[in-house]
Amino acid sequence: MSITPILRRPDVSSTGVLVGAPIGADTWQRASALLTWLASRGSVLVPWTSPNIGVDDEGSTQTFRFHVQTRRVAVERLWLLDMYVDFTAYGTTLKYTAGASPTLEVATGPGRTLQLYRETLPAHSAADQEISITIENTLTDDTNARLIGLCCIEVDRASLEQNTTDFAVDLNTCAGGQPIYEASSGLGRSLGGVVEALSQVDTRRTGLFHWTAGDVFLSRTSATPTNVLALPTPILAAKELRADVTGFVVWRVYASMPSGGTGKVTLTTTKSGVNDTHHVTWTTAGWSAPRVLSVDCERLIDVSGLQAGGFDDLQISYAGSGSQGIRLYHVSVYTVRDILYIGGV
Amino acid sequence: MSTSIHGGLVRGYIPLVADGPISATTARDVLLNNSLHLADESGQVLISWAGTLGGVFDPYLTTSDDVTADKWQEIVRYENLVIPVRESGASYQLRVRVGGYSSAGHDVDFRLAVSPSSPLATTADDSAYLTGATPSTSAAWLAGVSLGTEGWPHLVALAPTQIGEPRPFPTVTDVGGAPIVGEQYRVNLTVWGRTANAASTPRLSGLYAALYIGV
Numbered sequence: 001m002s003i004t005p006i007l008r009r010p011d012v013s014s015t016g017v018l019v020g021a022p023i024g025a026d027t028w029q030r031a032s033a034l035l036t037w038l039a040s041r042g043s044v045l046v047p048w049t050s051p052n053i054g055v056d057d058e059g060s061t062q063t064f065r066f067h068v069q070t071r072r073v074a075v076e077r078l079w080l081l082d083m084y085v086d087f088t089a090y091g092t093t094l095k096y097t098a099g100a101s102p103t104l105e106v107a108t109g110p111g112r113t114l115q116l117y118r119e120t121l122p123a124h125s126a127a128d129q130e131i132s133i134t135i136e137n138t139l140t141d142d143t144n145a146r147l148i149g150l151c152c153i154e155v156d157r158a159s160l161e162q163n164t165t166d167f168a169v170d171l172n173t174c175a176g177g178q179p180i181y182e183a184s185s186g187l188g189r190s191l192g193g194v195v196e197a198l199s200q201v202d203t204r205r206t207g208l209f210h211w212t213a214g215d216v217f218l219s220r221t222s223a224t225p226t227n228v229l230a231l232p233t234p235i236l237a238a239k240e241l242r243a244d245v246t247g248f249v250v251w252r253v254y255a256s257m258p259s260g261g262t263g264k265v266t267l268t269t270t271k272s273g274v275n276d277t278h279h280v281t282w283t284t285a286g287w288s289a290p291r292v293l294s295v296d297c298e299r300l301i302d303v304s305g306l307q308a309g310g311f312d313d314l315q316i317s318y319a320g321s322g323s324q325g326i327r328l329y330h331v332s333v334y335t336v337r338d339i340l341y342i343g344g345v
Numbered sequence: 346m347s348t349s350i351h352g353g354l355v356r357g358y359i360p361l362v363a364d365g366p367i368s369a370t371t372a373r374d375v376l377l378n379n380s381l382h383l384a385d386e387s388g389q390v391l392i393s394w395a396g397t398l399g400g401v402f403d404p405y406l407t408t409s410d411d412v413t414a415d416k417w418q419e420i421v422r423y424e425n426l427v428i429p430v431r432e433s434g435a436s437y438q439l440r441v442r443v444g445g446y447s448s449a450g451h452d453v454d455f456r457l458a459v460s461p462s463s464p465l466a467t468t469a470d471d472s473a474y475l476t477g478a479t480p481s482t483s484a485a486w487l488a489g490v491s492l493g494t495e496g497w498p499h500l501v502a503l504a505p506t507q508i509g510e511p512r513p514f515p516t517v518t519d520v521g522g523a524p525i526v527g528e529q530y531r532v533n534l535t536v537w538g539r540t541a542n543a544a545s546t547p548r549l550s551g552l553y554a555a556l557y558i559g560v
Contacts, residue, residue, distance in 0.1 A: 002518065007430075007511055007528050007529075007530075008430050008431060008432045008434075009384060009429055009430065009431045009432060010432055011348070011431060011432045011433065012377055012380065012381060014350055014373045014377045014378070017369050017372055017373040017377065018369055019368075019369045019370060020369070021369065023367070023369060023372050027372075027377070031376060031377060031380055034380050034381070034384060035380055037384075038380075038383060038384055038387060041387065041429065042427070043389055044389040044390060044391060047389070047390040047391055047392055047393040047394075047555075048391060048392040048393070048394065048423055048552075049393065049394040050394040050396070050406065050552075051397075051402070052396070052397070052402055052403045052404075052406065053401060053402055054401070075516065075517055075518075075519055075520050075522070076516055076517065080424075080425065082421070114424055120517070121520055122520065122521075123520055124520055148406065148421070149394070149421070149423075151391075151392075151423075153427065155514065155516045156427065156514065156516070156527055156529050157516070157527070158514075158516050158518070158525045158526065158527025158528075159518050159519075159525060159527075161519065191367070194376065195376065198376060198379060198380055201383065203383040203384070203386065203387040204387075205386075205387070205388065205389045205390055205555075206389070207389075207390065208390055208393065209390070209393045210393075211394075211397070213397070213400065213402070216400060216401055217400075218397075218399055218400045219400075226398070226399070227398055228397060228398060228399075229395040229396070229397065229398065229551075230395050230396035230397070230398055230404045230405070230444075230484040230550045230551065231395040231396070231444045231484050231485070231486060231550055231551040232395070233393060233394070233395045233551060233553065234393065234442055234553045234555075236390075236440075236555065238386040238387075239352075239353055239382075239386055240353065240354050240386075241353045241354055241356075242351055242352050242353030242354075243353070244353065298386065298557070300347040300352050300385065300558070300560070301347075301352070301560065302560065303497065303498075303500070303559075303560050304440055304497070304498060304499040304500055304557075305440060305557045305559075305560075306499070311442065311486075
């Protein structure tokens with residue numbers, strides 16, 4: 001049976017949950033509605049970032065790559081692209097391709113437009129994987145097309161199933177007078193369904209920060225690091241346990257040392273004291289293995305949600321070997337599903 | 346405000362077995378608390394960038410029109426940001442940060458606002474945010490404040506009366522499934538720049554916006 005999540009986040013009160021008294025059916029129903037609402041919400045895989053680089057020449061392409069752990073319940077992704085085409089030209093046709101979805105061709109006039117590209121997923125996946133979009137400029141003269149910014153979100157689910165992917169709960173099965181089932185008696189039903197939904201729901205703020213240069217890359221031979229960003233950028237993990245002041249995130253780099261040697265890409269933070277380096281030795285451009293960082297997490301008693309002292313900011317720097325150059329294409333900072341046991345069967 | 350009981354997850358296990366009772370403490374501290382805390386902390390990062398140094402990159406965004414002194418001019422607009430709304434009608438807040446500088450040493454400032462439709466540069470409540478003016482020609486995060494009674498240093502928020510109506514979105518029922526239309530609340534976020542002297546343009550060199558349940 002398909003379950004339609006309610007539009008607004010349900011409020012659930014614990015005031016009626018008292019030792020020695022039964023837990024009201026309304027509490028169970030609201031809890032089931034809240035968990036189904038949570039499961040239905042798409043996460044932001046790539047927050048709006050601003051490469052601000054050209055896709056200029058006839059037939060030229062740029063591929064923008066990001067590494068994230070996607071959410072299992074997602075069925076579609078939506079790419080939003082802020083494109084600019086030079087006013088001196090008549091416009092062009094831009095082609096977008098992501099994953100296995102068909103290429104989208106858009107005739108674009110001069111000026112700035114928001115383009116939407118819907119990537120249909122072939123299967124549910126919670127893999128830690130690359131997602132990417134390729135943009136091609138097709139015009140026969142050298143029309144300047146420019147990617148001002150882009151983001152990628154998982155589309156919200158408009159309906160979910162009572163199965164081992166979605167774990168949606170039929171709140172009617174939690175109503176007064178209904179039989180109480182444990183989880184093994186049927187998915188998405190009754191108290192067992194609520195408990196199982198809690199153990200399975202994935203509510204991560206998935207993408208935290210991505211930097212991308214498309215295919216253009218930054219290069220550097222000097223062994224003295226130089227910064228990538230004009231400003232160190234805020235990084236804030238979700239809070240897990242009450243006493244936590246930091247949370248775990250992972251980061252990867254997409255880089256190469258085409259002529260050999262060892263280059264490095266370093267991520268530092270201003271408050272949480274991170275100074276972590278990927279040593280790049282591979283000659284063909286590709287992703288590094290993930291490295292785990294501990295950065296500030298939200299502080300729910302602060303009006304802005306920040307730990308004492310304000311924002312924790314990250315900066316990225318890169319360096320070649322001194323004699324051989326590094327090519328830096330993409331950096332991804334994101335979260336993976338935690339193993340913290342939050343309740344379940 | 347934080348809606349959970351303990352302000353964080355509680356490690357626990359719910360021993361739900363056939364015919365077995367579930368304690369009120371477990372139901373409250375593990376099931377309800379953890380569900381609410383996960384919902385509180387599910388706010389996504391919507392915007393996070395800073396200009397790139399070096400290479401072929403322009404490390405800033407700026408106004409697209411000819412610059413006029415003392416006039417707000419749009420720099421960038423982010424459309425269709427999905428925002429969670431609670432049963433009470435209150436939406437999640439947005440934690441924001443604006444980075445910028447002046448191209449030639451005259452005072453510039455920046456303004457940001459959110460709205461279900463395209464926000465107005467004249468909005469002056471807590472859904473809008475104004476940075477202090479700076480003549481600096483170096484990129485920096487700028488101090489600012491929301492323009493309503495709250496005067497938040499890093500937040501903007503829509504009042505329940507400002508949320509607007511939910512909007513339809515097309516999707517599919519499942520992987521390879523049939524088309525279906527859902528509803529969600531969406532907002533636009535716009536950043537404007539202003540200069541005190543047309544010889545300088547405001548340059549937006551970084552922007553951050555993330556959903557936050559709020560205190």
